[in-house]
Amino acid sequence: MKTVNLSEVSIRELNQALHDQKAQCTEETWTVLEPKGQHNIACGLDQTLSVDIHGHAGYYCAGMNQKANVTIHGNAGQGVAENMMSGVVRVKGDASQSAGATAHGGLLVVEGNAGARCGISMKGVDIVVKGDVGHMSCFMGQAGNLVVCGDAGDALGDSLYEVKIYVKGSVKSLGADCIEKEMRSEHLAELTDLLKRAGIDEDPTQFKRYGSARGLYNFKVDNASAY
Amino acid sequence: MSEDTKTPAGLRESATFDRNTMHEIRRAADTGIYDIRGFGAKRKLPHFDDLLFLGASMSRYPLEGYREKCNTSVTLGTRFAKKPIELDIPVTIAGMSFGALSANAKEALGRGASIMGTSTTTGDGGMTPEERGQSKKLVYQYLPSRYGMNPDDLRKADAIEVVLGQGAKPGGGGMLLGQKITDRIAQMRTLPKGVDQRSACRHPDWTGPDDLAIKILELREITDWQVPIYIKVGATRTYYDVKLAVKAGADVIVVDGMQGGTAATQDVFIEHVGIPTLAAIPQAVQALQEMGMHRKVQLIVSGGIRNGADVAKCMALGADAVAIGTAALVALGCNHPKYDDEFKKIGSAAGYYDDYQEGKDPAGISTQDPELSKRLDPVEAGRRLANYLNVLTLEAQTLARACGKNDLRNLEPEDLVALTVESAAMARVPLAGTSWVPGQKF
Ligand SMILES: Cc1cc2nc3c(=O)[nH]c(=O)nc-3n(C[C@H](O)[C@H](O)[C@H](O)COP(=O)(O)O)c2cc1C
Numbered sequence: 199m200k201t202v203n204l205s206e207v208s209i210r211e212l213n214q215a216l217h218d219q220k221a222q223c224t225e226e227t228w229t230v231l232e233p234k235g236q237h238n239i240a241c242g243l244d245q246t247l248s249v250d251i252h253g254h255a256g257y258y259c260a261g262m263n264q265k266a267n268v269t270i271h272g273n274a275g276q277g278v279a280e281n282m283m284s285g286v287v288r289v290k291g292d293a294s295q296s297a298g299a300t301a302h303g304g305l306l307v308v309e310g311n312a313g314a315r316c317g318i319s320m321k322g323v324d325i326v327v328k329g330d331v332g333h334m335s336c337f338m339g340q341a342g343n344l345v346v347c348g349d350a351g352d353a354l355g356d357s358l359y360e361v362k363i364y365v366k367g368s369v370k371s372l373g374a375d376c377i378e379k380e381m382r383s384e385h386l387a388e389l390t391d392l393l394k395r396a397g398i399d400e401d402p403t404q405f406k407r408y409g410s411a412r413g414l415y416n417f418k419v420d421n422a423s424a425y
Numbered sequence: 426m427s428e429d430t431k432t433p434a435g436l437r438e439s440a441t442f443d444r445n446t447m448h449e450i451r452r453a454a455d456t457g458i459y460d461i462r463g464f465g466a467k468r469k470l471p472h473f474d475d476l477l478f479l480g481a482s483m484s485r486y487p488l489e490g491y492r493e494k495c496n497t498s499v500t501l502g503t504r505f506a507k508k509p510i511e512l513d514i515p516v517t518i519a520g521m522s523f524g525a526l527s528a529n530a531k532e533a534l535g536r537g538a539s540i541m542g543t544s545t546t547t548g549d550g551g552m553t554p555e556e557r558g559q560s561k562k563l564v565y566q567y568l569p570s571r572y573g574m575n576p577d578d579l580r581k582a583d584a585i586e587v588v589l590g591q592g593a594k595p596g597g598g599g600m601l602l603g604q605k606i607t608d609r610i611a612q613m614r615t616l617p618k619g620v621d622q623r624s625a626c627r628h629p630d631w632t633g634p635d636d637l638a639i640k641i642l643e644l645r646e647i648t649d650w651q652v653p654i655y656i657k658v659g660a661t662r663t664y665y666d667v668k669l670a671v672k673a674g675a676d677v678i679v680v681d682g683m684q685g686g687t688a689a690t691q692d693v694f695i696e697h698v699g700i701p702t703l704a705a706i707p708q709a710v711q712a713l714q715e716m717g718m719h720r721k722v723q724l725i726v727s728g729g730i731r732n733g734a735d736v737a738k739c740m741a742l743g744a745d746a747v748a749i750g751t752a753a754l755v756a757l758g759c760n761h762p763k764y765d766d767e768f769k770k771i772g773s774a775a776g777y778y779d780d781y782q783e784g785k786d787p788a789g790i791s792t793q794d795p796e797l798s799k800r801l802d803p804v805e806a807g808r809r810l811a812n813y814l815n816v817l818t819l820e821a822q823t824l825a826r827a828c829g830k831n832d833l834r835n836l837e838p839e840d841l842v843a844l845t846v847e848s849a850a851m852a853r854v855p856l857a858g859t860s861w862v863p864g865q866k867f
Contacts, residue, residue: 209646210646210650213646213649214649217649237639237642237643238639238642238643238646241643241646241647242576242646242647242648244576256639257636257639257640257643258630258639258640258643261643261647262575262576262579262647264576276630276631276636277630277631280629280630281571281574281575281576283575283576295630296629296630296631299571299629299630300571300574300629300630302575302615315629315630318629318630319570319571319625319629321571321615322615337629338625340614340615340616341615357623359616359617359620360617415603415617415619415620415621416603416619416620416621417458417602417621
């Protein structure tokens with residue numbers, strides 16, 4: 199195991215050391231200490247590493263992650279795991295806005311709450327939030343799954359494409375073209391699996407499913423007010 | 426005013442309600458939805474034609490055409506990047522998406538640019554292997570939609586361009602109508618096939634310039650500080666935008682004036698938002714100069730550049746390089762008269778065609794139809810683009826030598842005068858034959 203203390207080593211040095219593992223993996227397990235809210239910690243990883251960050255991370259922690267397993271033992275700033283391609287990112291505390299934005303794959307777990315725009319423009323990632331999500335979550339979400347075990351804020355799933363959204367608690371309001379949909383057996387199976395992968399003990403039958411009404415897929419005069 | 430000989434005398438067209446205006450009112454009444462089209466602003470605007478060069482004579486010493494060197498190369502991204510981009514000519518190919526354009530057209534752009542030692546740029550929709558393969562220097566756009574964005578392609582890029590806006594639609598997002606969303610494009614963008622796709626106008630994970638600074642650092646971290654990072658803005662509040670872009674950490678700033686082309690935007694947006702390219706350049710240069718960053722953060726200008734005179738005028742006003750979109754497409758064969766009959770069949774005419782969004786381009790450029798796309802031979806079209814880029818360069822050199830400059834970047838505002846009061850005020854050069862710069866000095 200390699201331990202890096204960010205009060206002694208720069209973000210650049212840490213990231214370069216982690217990136218160097220792509221060509222030749224000499225150390226799989228990394229511990230990062232004293233992050234103190236610094237930005238861009240462990241972004242651009244592309245190796246099956248396990249990285250534990252003890253403390254709070256700033257913006258874009260684990261951004262564009264590929265293959266790695268990154269755990270933040272604290273809160274995460276804006277855009278945690280943004281544009282992730284694969285791997286797992288877990289936030290033990292709360293995540294700020296735009297968590298998992300545009301991510302194409304992998305799994306993002308937020309054990310606390312997530313702020314506004316969680317899963318905005320998501321493109322295939324699975325996101326599981328144990329607490330609540332803020333307003334405009336999953337705005338223009340394209341693909342993947344968003345699971346919210348708490349409540350969702352205003353305008354959930356506005357202008358949604360093909361993301362499946364599962365919410366256990368209340369939804370303050372649904373965004374344009376987002377509707378409640380029937381929870382069929384395949385959805386229950388999928389949700390059960392997502393919760394299991396996230397390590398979260400919730401009863402899948404307590405959730406409701408939301409998705410796109412697909413009414414905005416093509417420009418129509420009747421939809422003018424939604425444009 | 427030229428005499429209209431087709432309309433009988435006595436029938437007087439209203440200047441306010443002219444035929445195009447009336448046609449648009451009827452179109453709106455028929456359909457109930459705004460007009461979407463490609464191309465750039467079609468209205469008349471103060472432009473580079475309103476400027477002239479003062480060639481050398483008694484007080485200046487000209488250089489010999491053909492014999493004496495006039496350097497055209499430029500290096501972009503010298504501020505932070507480990508590997509700045511070296512271009513042989515200061516004319517680059519602007520970002521145009523695969524989706525808006527056919528794969529053959531994208532390949533042709535890469536080929537033409539590579540022959541001439543310049544760069545080409547991806548667009549809203551990601552990087553294709555054809556384009557990467559044929560482009561020696563490829564700039565990868567980082568757009569609000571993030572379609573197809575992935576770290577592998579990011580690391581393959583020679584530079585990254587963070588797009589905040591486009592001159593044709595500052596403040597607007599992209600559009601790609603269902604007709605053009607084929608299987609391949611749907612897959613690259615992770616969208617259902619056939620949807621009318623609206624791409625976001627704001628980036629999803631940052632909101633203001635302070636956030637952007639952190640975002641740029643993230644991109645640098647992911648690419649290990651190797652490649653330059655550009656910021657592209659549509660020309661509006663250019664003076665402030667350029668200052669903020671420098672502060673946010675850009676290596677290169679791209680300013681796209683309102684004449685700039687687009688693949689699909691509301692006509693009302695194209696014609697009524699933004700400022701002309703001519704007006705934007707002095708604002709950008711002033712901002713850079715005030716920060717001591719002129720030439721340190723390089724400035725690329727685009728929007729309505731057509732010939733070597735336009736290139737030379739941009740550079741005289743302080744740009745380090747220019748980018749072309751529409752002109753490059755015309756060089757490939759867009760709007761070519763040989764397809765006039767076919768343009769007529771789809772309700773247009775050669776030279777007027779702007780319905781890029783429909784995907785029916787007879788020239789095989791702004792289309793995804795396999796049959797139409799086949800009409801464009803990427804090798805031959807690439808050659809045509811290279812020829813055209815060569816002419817732009819030769820023309821710009823001719824003008825620079827006439828002004829006694831052995832480097833295009835030595836051209837300066839002092840070499841220019843304006844033909845109209847408007848262009849003098851915007852370009853901040855004197856009205857020809859006077860020393861009057863409106864708004865500055867008498
Ligand atoms: C067909 C077409 C597609 C375009 N696609 C993009 C794009 O994806 N991203 C972008 O930043 N600009 C896009 N643009 C704008 C160009 O990058 C450039 O700013 C503009 O074309 C410059 O003006 P010009 O056409 O007068 O040369 C597009 C332009 C055209 C004509």
